[in-house]
Amino acid sequence: MVMKKLSARFYENDDVVTVAKALLGKILVTNINNEYTAAMIVETEAYAGVADKASHAFGGRNTNRTKTMYQAGGVAYVYLCYGIHHLFNVVTNLEGTPHAVLIRAAEPLDGLGIMLERRGKEKLTPALTAGPGAMSAAMGITTNLTGTSLSSGKLYIEDRDIIIHEQDIVTGTRVGVAYAQEDAMRPYRFWIKGNKYVSKGKGL
DNA sequence: CAAACGATTTTCT
C-alpha cells in the first residue's frame, strides 16, 4: 500500500475549494503520545479567507487566534468552539492568504481502540467521528496543535491512492454559518456520497 | 474590564 504524505505544493494551491475536494478520501494521521490513529476524510468545508463572511479571517481579521490561518499552507489550525469542541482545519494557500479547510468528519481506519478510549465509548458507531468536534476528540487533536506543520511526525495527511470519483462527491452548503448571510449559501461543503461517517449537519 | 457569541455535541421528550 502506498503511504505518501501530501506535499507542500498540495496545500499551497490557490483554490481552497479544489483542496477541500481533493482532501476527500485522503488519510488523516495522528501520532500523539505514541498512539497512532488514522482515518479517511469523508467531509470537508472550504473557508475562503477575507472575502468569506463565515471565515474567522473575514475582512482581514488577524487576531491571536486566527493568525495561524495566515501562515503558508500545510499547517494545522485548531480552535475551540463552544468552549468544548476542538475544530481541526487545514491551512491552505500561500503565506498571507488565510484560506483553510475544515475537516468535518472521517472514517476510522487505524487505532480504533484508541479512538474509542479517547471518546469514552465502548463500540464503534458513526458518531465516533461524524462531526468536527467528535472527530478531533477521537484523533486526539486539541488546540495546542494549532500551528503544527502537517509534515511533522505527529500530525499529517497521507495519500493511500484512494480514488474518489467525481460522481461520489456531493456538494452542499456549510453547517452552522447562518450568521454569514449570503456567504452561508456558498457551495463550500463537500462529502462522500453514502458514507456513514458523514456528519448529519443540516443535509441539503 | 465586562458582555456577547458561536465553523457543536449530547441528551431528553
Place this chain on the structure above:
DNA sequence: GAAAATCGTTTGG
C-alpha cells in the same frame, strides 16, 4: 426533533 450545556475569543466601553 428540539433544547440545553459551556467557556475561550472577540468586541465594545
